[in-house]
Amino acid sequence: MSLDVLPIGKPAEEFRKYESEPTTKLQQCVKNFYYQQHRHQTVDFVKEMKEKWLKFNHAEMPILEALDLLQQLFDESDPDLEDTPNIVHAYQTAERMRELFPDRPWLHLTGLIHDLGKVMAVWGEVQYAVVGDTYPVGCLPSETIVYGLESFKGNPDLENPKYNTKLGMYEEHCGIDKLLMSWSHDEYLYQVLINHPTCKLPEEALYAIRFHSFYPYTKSGAYRYFESEKDKEMYKWIMELNGSDLYSKSDEPPKIEELKPYYQKLIDEYVPGNVKW
Ligand SMILES: O[C@H]1[C@H](O)[C@@H](O)[C@H](O)[C@@H](O)[C@H]1O
Numbered sequence: 001m002s003l004d005v006l007p008i009g010k011p012a013e014e015f016r017k018y019e020s021e022p023t024t025k026l027q028q029c030v031k032n033f034y035y036q037q038h039r040h041q042t043v044d045f046v047k048e049m050k051e052k053w054l055k056f057n058h059a060e061m062p063i064l065e066a067l068d069l070l071q072q073l074f075d076e077s078d079p080d081l082e083d084t085p086n087i088v089h090a091y092q093t094a095e096r097m098r099e100l101f102p103d104r105p106w107l108h109l110t111g112l113i114h115d116l117g118k119v120m121a122v123w124g125e126v127q128y129a130v131v132g133d134t135y136p137v138g139c140l141p142s143e144t145i146v147y148g149l150e151s152f153k154g155n156p157d158l159e160n161p162k163y164n165t166k167l168g169m170y171e172e173h174c175g176i177d178k179l180l181m182s183w184s185h186d187e188y189l190y191q192v193l194i195n196h197p198t199c200k201l202p203e204e205a206l207y208a209i210r211f212h213s214f215y216p217y218t219k220s221g222a223y224r225y226f227e228s229e230k231d232k233e234m235y236k237w238i239m240e241l242n243g244s245d246l247y248s249k250s251d252e253p254p255k256i257e258e259l260k261p262y263y264q265k266l267i268d269e270y271v272p273g274n275v276k277w
Pocket residue numbers: 075077078079115131132133134212213214215
């Protein structure tokens with residue numbers, strides 16, 4: 001990790017702490033969140049969510065307007081954001097990217113919009129289908145997932161012999177993009193973007209958005225046996241995003257209104273116009 005990606009305000013090891021014995025309301029909220037997510041996300045559930053959200057018939061609005069809706073979004077899975085609405089996190093991430101990669105403007109925009117799929121929650125979706133880390137369904141969950149296997153108790157897929165083995169319904173090295181991931185803001189935004197006819201974000205940006213919450217894979221090295229050669233090449237783009245995503249959470253609050261014109265210019269170049277959600 002390069003030095004300039006390190007956090008300001010609190011040490012790196014103080015991020016992503018998931019307490020098995022919560023002592024604060026926030027910790028308890030995060031723990032409840034993950035137990036819910038792991039209990040309810042099944043192969044059938046993800047298929048239903050895809051049916052529901054990939055018709056893109058929920059709204060039609062430009063990127064910056066959708067982003068403003070994140071003013072209302074408080075992420076129940078995140079131990080590092082507490083009372084901060086997700087819109088602040090969006091601009092913090094973008095500004096970190098801008099500092100680290102001044103000559104790659106598409107990365108600044110990637111930072112800005114990476115969590116924009118969370119608008120699903122503003123439009124009424126349950127948070128366990130929107131936020132939190134992701135992992136593949138349809139195979140045995142990795143021990144490295146936040147709160148471990150114990151938190152999957154009661155999930156019917158774990159009783160199903162088609163789904164409860166190491167490979168489950170997949171083949172070795174089939175590619176990460178062939179996995180049915182737990183339904184979340186990552187896959188949703190990826191699909192929204194590729195459905196937008198004039199989206200010009202490069203493949204690297206789209207890949208990083210799609211898998212940025214797959215911490216069991218990126219941080220813990222789980223599920224490597226599903227990786228393709230292509231995934232190995234693309235891995236570094238998730239890491240570029242993750243550094244700014246995670247370690248900007250204790251940065252000074254950004255002056256959002258002052259920053260908008262800069263990002264609007266990028267949006268006009270890479271994801272212009274009305275977007276179908
Ligand atoms: O990508 C992040 C990450 O996976 C966090 O752990 C989670 O709390 C957030 O909801 C998500 O946006």
